[in-house]
Amino acid sequence: MREKVSFISGGVACAAWHYPGTNGGCVVMTGGFAVTKEPGTDRFAERFNAAGFSVLAFDHRNFGESAGEPRQVARIPDQLDDWRAAISCAATLPGVERVAIWAFSLPGGYILQLASEDLGISAAIAQSANVDGPTVTRNASRYQTPAAALRLVGRALLDNLGALFGRKPRLVALAGPPGTVALLNTPDAQQTDEALDPDNRYRDWQQTLAARSVFPAAFYRPIKYAPSVRYPLLYVVCEDDQSALAAPTLKAAAQTPNSTVLKVPGGHYAPFLDSHEQTVEAELTFLRKHLSRQVQPEQPATEVR
Template structure:
């Protein structure tokens, strides 16, 4: 049903699962921050493939099976470059029509979707699922579920990690999620659903659920929803109204500002599309893909060139 493929991004090897499809269209999938391709995409990738789509689900560099050292570091500029390389790879797959490439991401990668779709003309459709559209808004909302002392400890660890990186030290890691009062990237009630949603029964024991603490210092400055007005392709923004981790109001605003944006609301928290809201989420996304990739295919090949992914705001 799927095979490993490899592609090069800035000289670093990225590893992906390739599910060959039959309808000519391809969905490229990137998982949430610090999440590898299996726990982050398997459940949706299988459904897209069953519907006839080729799927290319990849690990960002420094994560999972992809190369790059040091490990467990999230750098926006690098991840944007990995998206571009994945799109280039998808366009060369023998069964794929390069005019029918869609991108899909959730959480942090859902935020990337805004920026990638705005700056890469090869993207024919884009799905942002429970996206991190505005880092400042998300942290302000999520901070209500953390204790002040723990926030100070987290900031201190982030500073130590960033300073240590200048001297070549190994990253200081923090868990992706934890109880309020612990030092973790997220401590919202719905963030604690992450393991149940993505890794039930420890199905993916090799997934290292930690990232370098320095990411927490950069996250407030990441506001990809601002790129939504420049997205020219159809854009689906799937929002969960009780999302405590990713500021759904910012995602709704971004979707409404997109030229061809569609905003769909579902009940539940950040991981609801992997849990109780899975069926309506899949149905919504498959309907969107069918309408924009199959029913009304693009008649011209997209421009080969891509937009400016220069590193801004210290996010690289």
């Protein structure tokens, strides 16, 4: 059972699903960059809730059921503020005593920055996280044709110029094959529908992003926050990830105090596909240790496979 709730962030109403739990722990969640709450969190939220955890799964402003204009525009500082507001909201939900945060892809990088702040959370999970935008962008460019890359840059420049005059965003697809104008043309990005919407249930999910949002994402480097992380953090690293890359994430994990690493085989969406059960069980073990009322004995930071 879940219910619609909302909270205010920057004067904007952000929509969320609240799954009431029984064990005192609450997991705050979003999907990937421009991925709305249903395709991005449903499968994991349902499993967390079945294990007794409350869940607050929300849409960033300008996306999904949340308010905010212009639509499909992702501003990283605004989205981080939405996270802070969601964490504050979760702490006020009935029966909630401890809060964890969970996200994947670029918002998985947000997890590092948020976990370095004094937000009163108890744990964090960064799943197939993009922690180093410049490195990831250079790798992604290998899968773009020169013509498509120029068109993407041109559209981003025009959209940024149009924003100065209040014009509607120029949109790009979140994923597409090489030769198309898209945020990602990597091989594993082609599995987006298979991983997040295999049954075509989420027909309202607009799989686009304002081109003006591309440059900030390309230069965002949350890895710099890794040494300052305050809370236990589980990194889920996909060994063959071509969209977020395993190497930068493993580097971040090595710099993060009290970190745990779960390596799974497969590409960017492996935790939604063949490695789903392994990932969910590891995440539940981590959440039970740090969130549930029956606190587990402390274990040293470790790497699990």
